[in-house]
Amino acid sequence: MMTTLAQSGFPEAMSSLTLFHYLFISAVMFTLGLIGFVTRRNLIVMFLCTEMMFQASGIALIAFSRFYLEYTGQVFVIFVLTVAAAEAAMALALVVLLFRRHETLDGSVWSLLKG
Amino acid sequence: MTSISPTLASMADTALHVGSAPAWVLAIPLLPMLAVVLNTFSAIFRVKTKLPAWITIACLAGSFLATAFAFMTLSGQTNVATGWKWFDLSWGAGQGQQFIADFGFYIDNLTLLWMLFVTGLATLIAVYASEYMEHDVGKGYTRFFVAFGLFVFSMTCLVMGDNMLMLYLGWEGVGLCSYLLIGYFYKKPAAVAAAKKAFIVNRIGDLGLAIGVMLTFVHFGTLEYAQLFQSEQLAGYIAAVLEGRAGDVPLMAQLIAVFLMIGAFGKSAQFPLYVWLPDAMEGPTPVSALIHAATMVTAGVYLIARMLPVFLLSEWALPVVAWVGTFTALLAATIGMAQFDIKRIMAYSTVSQLGYMFAGIAMLSSVGGVYHVVTHAFFKALLFLCCGAVMHGFAGQLDLRKLSGLWHMKGWRVVSVGMLVGCLNLAGVPFTAGFFSKDMIIAEAFVTPGYGYSLLGWTLLFTAGLTAYYTFRVFFRVFTGPVQYEPGDEHHGEDDHSHDHAQDDAHGHDGHSHEDHAHGHDHFHPHPPRFAINFVLATLSVLAVLAAGLYFVSPEKHGWVGDMLEESTAHNLYTADHSAAAMFLIDGDAHAAHDTHADAAHGEHAAHGSILGFNPHEVMYYISAIFGLTGIGLAAYLHGPRGMVSGFLGNRVEAGKCRMDAVAKAFDPIPRWAENKWYVDEFYHFLFVRPLWVVSYIFQTIDKLLVDGLVNLFGYLPRLLGRGAQPGQSGVLHGYALSMAGGVGVILFIVVLVTL
Amino acid sequence: MSASRGAASVEAVISPIVLYSMIALGAVGVLLALPRAKANFALPGFLIGAVAGGVVLLVLGAKAVDMDGARGLPNLYFYVFGFVALAASLRVITHPKPVYSALYFILTILATCGLFLILSAEFMAFALVIIYAGAILITYLFVIMLATQAPTEELSENQAPFDRVAREPVMATVAGFLLLAVLSTLMARGVPTLTVRPVVKGDQILTELPLRIERALREQHMLTGEGGILPTETLARGVNDDGSPGAYLVDPIDRTAVVRVDADGGATRVVAWPEDLTLGNVEGVGYELIKAQPGAIEIAGVILLMAMLGAVVLARKQMQIDEDAKRVQAEGLAAGGEGASS
Structure with missing residues (x-):
């Protein structure tokens, strides 16, 4: 069983229905991340949810990479990872700054753009 | 009829020889421009001395010398000097x-x-x-001389330009400088209002001039004098007029003169556009003297003189000019009689004298008109400068009821003599320059046949009497009699004596005049003019006297001016047989008019008009002298001081009281109306300003409701939309995220539905 | 794409009725599981969501077996890791405590890495563990520590109120699951139309790396003593038209290579590649990254550099803002009244 788990290279083509399994998992995870982003007020959790959406897109990309027997999808995930890391650094720095301003992590406190 | 052809021939002859002038004549206009440029630099470097005045004087003197040199070398010829190509399309x-x-x-x-x-x-x-404006050194001094230089430059362009576009440039330029200089004391509301009035009224005239210039181009195809005056088209028209076929001249060619005439009326302050000139006296007195008495206002006369061949084409232009000029002369003289502000009296006198010039030139006595321009330039400038000296010395006091006996005051003798010389000229006392020039005009009114010209002649004579009256009214009131004065409510920064009290003087002058009077006497010391002003007044007095001598130069051509004009486009038809002139004026009925005149004439010259059966040229000297002296005598009786001819003529012992008060009371409303300028301003206000105001109010309302309303509506709609969408902008991050996710969902949902 | 074909495609993957009803059920489950002020329905919501997801996967699996036999089914571990990933995700968004959310997110990542392994993306899996779970999430935890108020004794749950109550849960769930339904529809329509390229990419790429083949052949000889190439032998190269040495003579189809027997002679022989010579995932990704997208890695580097600069700038500003905050507080105190209560 482990050999099948740690396959090397792309031993065989993947059925498109199998692909749909992964895509469905990806879509559900993305949806959960989105719902989390909208419903949670804690800035940190909101950013966690964005990371989760990144993960969901990563799953979809890797699944396609496997389906097409191509490495491009994996290269894209490296990008996603880069952006996620950058975003985490910046966003968390901002969160800390905002927290020092208002002594709260409630995202709905920040409504300067209110029309 | 035989005498016509030499006129025409000489006219054509003049135009044929157009040489090219040497380049140095360009110095005449360019030196004033140099003064402007240098003074601009003075302004930039904030010069706090009299340097701008010296620059201007030097440049203008250079310009004058160049002119004099040009006169000596170039007179009698027609030359064109081209600076550079301006328009060549x-x-x-x-x-x-x-x-x-x-x-x-x-x-x-x-x-x-x-x-x-x-x-x-x-x-x-x-x-x-340079002396008069010294209170403004470092402040407006440079500005004054910049505008002054610019004015002279514009005037040179106007007078010397070799085409009508240059004339128009100069015309607008002098108008602009006039506006700038009238509004020189821009902190004074009256000055600003006067400047605006002058500018706006001049617009009307300038529109006429512009249309005239355009019509000239459209009809004759050129604006250059050299081409215009030797064009066969113009010569043909003139020949047609001379032969009594004035109907052959197209209407458009006749209209040119009419429009040019409107332009001349505006610039030269003729009825109905004269109202700006009296108000223009709000400017500094040198400006009044130069621009609004001597030079700019004669631009209209110049225009008619220059374009005389074109004016001859029109059946109506010259008679209208004559009538309007005469009416203006009379109207302005009546107003001038009742004014108390001496500068304003001089202003109305200027309007009146301009009327004389117009009447003169329109009655085909271009020599008389132009001669009067020259003499008037000297004596009216002299009169204004004297008034200015008084105003300068008495802190802006110009009311003749509050000034008296300047002749007897120390330091005022030059001013008094200058004033006397000016008044004698203006009043037309025999053997003065004004006497000769005015006579030439009036005599011509009786000589030239035209629509009621002899009536005009009598009117002009009567006006001459009025002129003599109001002129000497000023002189007797201000310069003779007991020494009494009140300072005006202006003070000059450099005037140490009046400086402290000017503030006090400014308060309630009218309310308790007696107190103020004593107060003023105690503290106010009038300062008589110093060298610069006295020098100028003396020079001008001498020149004004000498101008009479011009009449006796080459008498066969009616004086030096006649000699000068003979070689120009204003070539007078004075020397020609007046029957030819009659045909200019009364085209179709030339012979009939000629005959009626001949019947009425008692003199031996059938074609000549007459005055009371005498040859006008011979008797006019006496008649006009009678009118002038009567006016002076009346002035002496009503306004003269006690002791004048043993108290017979005058009995005035105080500045503000004289026999005239009783006369004015007797004719009660009339002097008051005259003092209020016959309510012409109010009439104009009612007739033009008020309707315009109403119309503009209506337009404003339309503008506000319709145009602004439309614009505001288009501005309001997005705001309304925005207000509807405003709740969406909660400012909270979640809301934006939710709407974004929902939006993506909706778009994809639509995609699903579409591709179903 | 014609309408009938699109409509049939959803049917080809999963019964739409099951899909949409289960998505609706899942929405109800998530709605219940979200934190709310009074009652706590986290467990029922979790169960409902699990049932909904399970039913979808079961129906999907049945269909896959129906169509492709056992090959249509994903690896067994897919179910394990998928379940863990989704369950942890749900917990991330429903747990009132941020620290737990972060920890559950680590679990999500680990499960996702499992999925990546199944998908033969070992490099990405381990990179994810190292970068995400190792670096980013630790940063998150630090920030949570830094930016949380000290817990007060009186509160049974020391959560701030904004952590305990979800914001607009109904709207968010409806919008989210509407999106899920639409996405699933589109995916279900699109997936059956996809076709796989026939080329075995791994061996093809290996021919671009002849030294890798040569090394494998030498190792084979040294380790087993048979097959492979001798130390004196070299891989043979072709000759270009202009006489310069050309490409190495390796054949990806037959998995053979031509070997030059002696250094200067013309004698050659053909050897077969070792059986276990395949392109590793790291090699594949690296090759793709360097050969096909050399600019991409540069851009990624620039992005990271910018992020670092941004973090530095923000950190510098931090002190100023801190001072500002202090000043504002001081003013509030000086003004008296409400300043003291805050």
Whole structure:
């Protein structure tokens, strides 16, 4: 069983229905991340949810990479990872700054753009 | 009829020899411009000395010398000096398809005559102004001389330009400088209002001039004098008029003169556009003297003199000019009689005298008109400068009821003598320059046949009497009698004596005049003019006296001016048989008019008009002298001081009281109406300003409701939309995220539905 | 794409009725599981969501077996890791405590890495563990520590109120699951139309790396003593038209290579590649990254550099803002009244 788990290279083509399994998992995870982003007020959790959406897109990309027997999808995930890391650094720095301003992590406190 | 052809021939002859002038004549206009440039630098470097005055005087003197040199070398010829190409457009080869207007100058006798007194007077008045304006050194001094130089430059362009576009440039330029200088004391509301009034009223005239210039181009295909005056088209028209076929001249060619006439009326303050000139006296006195008495206002006379061949084409233009000029002379004289502000009296007198000039030139006595321009330039400038000296010395006091006996005051003798010389000239006392020039005009009114010209002649004579009255009214009231004065409510910064009290003086002058009077006497010391002003006044007095001598130069051509004009476009038809003139004026009925006149005439010259059966040229001296002296005598009786001819003529012992008070009371409303300028301003206000105001109010309302409303509606709609969408902008991150996710969902949902 | 074909495609993957009803059920489950002020329905919501997801996967699996036999089914571990990933995700968004959310997110990542392994993306899996779970999430935890108020004794749950109550849960769930339904529809329509390229990419790429083949052949000889190439032998190269040495003579189809027997002679022989010579995932990704997208890695580097600069700038500003905050507080105190209560 482990050999099948740690396959090397792309031993065989993947059925498109199998692909749909992964895509469905990806879509559900993305949806959960989105719902989390909208419903949670804690800035940190909101950013966690964005990371989760990144993960969901990563799953979809890797699944396609496997389906097409191509490495491009994996290269894209490296990008996603880069952006996620950058975003985490910046966003968390901002969160800390905002927290020092208002002594709260409630995202709905920040409504300067209110029309 | 035989005498016609020499006139025509000489006219054509003059035009044929157009030489090219040497380049140095360009110095005449360019030196004033140099003064402007240098003074601009003075302004930039904030010069706090009298340097701008010296620059201006030097440049203007140079310009005058150049003019004098040009007079000596170039007079009698017609030359053109081209500075540079200005406009050179062509859109075809035919006539009127080429538009050429050079920055060039047309030097003939008329030009030289005008330039001599313009540059000469400008130089003298600049000297005067260097002292007169000294209270403004470091503040407005430079500004004054910049505008002054610019004015002289514009005037040279106007007078010397070799095409009508240059004339128009100068015309607008002098208008602008006039506006700038009238509004020189821009902190004074009256000055600002006067400047605006002058500018706006001049607009009306300038529109006429512009249309005239355009019509000239459209009809004759050129604006250059050299081409215009030797064009066969114009010669043909003139020949047609001379032969009694005035109907052959197309209407458009006749309209040119009418529009040019409107332009002349505006600039030269003729009825109905004269109202700006009296108000223009709000400017500094040197400006009034130079621009609003001597030079700029004669531009209209120049225009008619220059374009006389074109004016001859129109059946109506010259008679209208004559009538309007005469009416203006009378109207302004009646107003001037009742005014108390001496500068304003001089202003109305200027309007009146301009009327004389117009009447003169329109009655085909271009020599008389132009001679009067020259003499008037000297004596009216002199009168204004004297008034200015009084105003300068008495802190702005100009009311003749509050000034008396200046002749007897120390230091005022030069001013008094100058004033006397000016008044004698203006009143037309025999053997003064004003006497000769005025007589020439009035005599011509009786000589030239025209629509009721003899009536005009009598009116002008009567006006001459009025002129003598109001002129000497000023002189007797202000310069003779007991020494009494009140200071005005202005003070000059440099005036140590009046400086402290000027503030006090400014308060309630009218309310308790007696107290103020004593107060003023105790503390106010009038300061008599110093060297610069006295020098200028003396020089001008001498020149004004000498101007009479011009009449006796080459008498066969009616004086030096006649000699000068003979070689120009204003070539007078004075020397020609007056029957020819009759035909200019009364085209179709030339012979009938001629005959009626001949019947009425008692003199031996059938074609000549007459006055009471005498030859006008011979008897006019006596008649006009009678009118003038009567006016002076009346003035002496009503306004003269006690002791004048043993108290018979005058009995005035106090500044503000004289026999005239009783007379004025007897004729009660009339002097009051005259003092209020016959309510012409109010009438104009009612007739033009008020309707315009109503119309503009209506337009404003329409603008506000309709145009603004539309604009505001388009501005309001997005705001309304925005207000609807406003709740969406909660400012909270979640809301935006939710709407974004929902939006993506909706778009994809639509995609699903579409691709179903 | 014609309408009938699109409509049939959803049917080809999963019964739409099951899909949409289960998505609706899942929405109800998530709605219940979200934190709310009074009652706590986290467990029922979790169960409902699990049932809904399970039913979808079961129906999907049945269909896959129906169509492709056992090959249509994903690896067994897919179910394990998928379940863990989704369950942890749900917990991330429903747990009132941020620290737990972060920890559950680590679990999500680990499960996702499992999925990546199944998908033969070992490099990405381990990179994810190292970068995400190792670096980013630790940063998150630090920030949570830094930016949380000290817990007060009186509160049974020391959560701030904004952590305990979800914001607009109904709207968010409806919008989210509407999106899920639409996405699933589109995916279900699109997936059956996809076709796989026939080329075995791994061996093809290996021919671009002849030294890798040569090394494998030498190792084979040294380790087993048979097959492979001798130390004196070299891989043979072709000759270009201009006489310069050309490409190495390796054949990806037959998995053979031509070997030059002696250094200067013309004698050659053909050897077969070792059986276990395949392109590793790291090699594949690295090759793709360097050969096909050399600019991409540069851009990624620039992004990271910018992020670092941004973090530095923000950190510098931090002190100023801190001072500002202090000043504002001081003013509030000086003004008296409400300043003291805050």
